[in-house]
Amino acid sequence: MTYYSIGEAAAKLNIPESTLRFYEKKGLLPLIKRDEAGRRLFSEDQISLLVTVGCLKNTHMSISDIKKYIDWVIEGDSTIEQRLEMLNHHKQAVLAEISLMTESLEGIQVKITRYIKHTQEALR
């Protein structure tokens, strides 16, 4: 199995090393191995779990909820229903947030349109 150093993992995921260390401290990187010198070893599995963490972060799940999810992943198949329910619930929250943003953007668009009209009228 191939492992990545924290520097390599950070480069692959395009996030700072400090963030990876911070995530470990927050419990988002359980079971992470170390070499004889105490350096973290990121497996492919860890990397792809971190990609999932990225999706959850991008959709504004809090770190404590992401930790809950990771803990269930580590616990194994017996928690699949919980994970499913959590992700479904999160999905609804994300859809609601996207709706709110879209709606608010329409309000902003009204201003944009008005400003465009105004600048054009100034040219008449």
Place this chain on the structure above:
Amino acid sequence: MTYYSIGEAAAKLNIPESTLRFYEKKGLLPLIKRDEAGRRLFSEDQISLLVTVGCLKNTHMSISDIKKYIDWVIEGDSTIEQRLEMLNHHKQAVLAEISLMTESLEGIQVKITRYIKHTQEALR
């Protein structure tokens, strides 16, 4: 002209009074009037400006950028082009954020689908 007390404004906008005071301190409520007793008087114009602030907040504009916008509003018509450029720029950022969320949500949906399959297979 009718004015609203901070309590009425808070109820209308459905945000805490403390937030309105905080916004004033941050410069988002310039020109706000006071009665003889020093109490804030929110005009209809203030309220609708706050609705706009709400749209900007919902789409994750920072308070310091909102302040910049408000300052331009106060400054008058000479700043319409700046406002237009700012809102257009913000709109692009919002669309990019919505895209990122939508894309990340698809990654989450893959997990959901997999979990559903798994729980169904467990019933076979």
Place this chain on the structure above:
DNA sequence: ATACGACTTAAACCTTGGTTTAAGTCAAGC
């Protein structure tokens, strides 16, 4: 005239999500 509710202020406090700093360990190349 007094108590109550709605308001005022400044300052302290809080959470979230990191980033930075300082001091140290280690492996490898010169």
Place this chain on the structure above:
DNA sequence: GCTTGACTTAAACCAAGGTTTAAGTCGTAT
């Protein structure tokens, strides 16, 4: 054998966006 670069830690620091607290001032209903 010594420097350099990549790593380690704990703890301090930071910014954003509020919220809470404490002490005080009003206007009004009883």
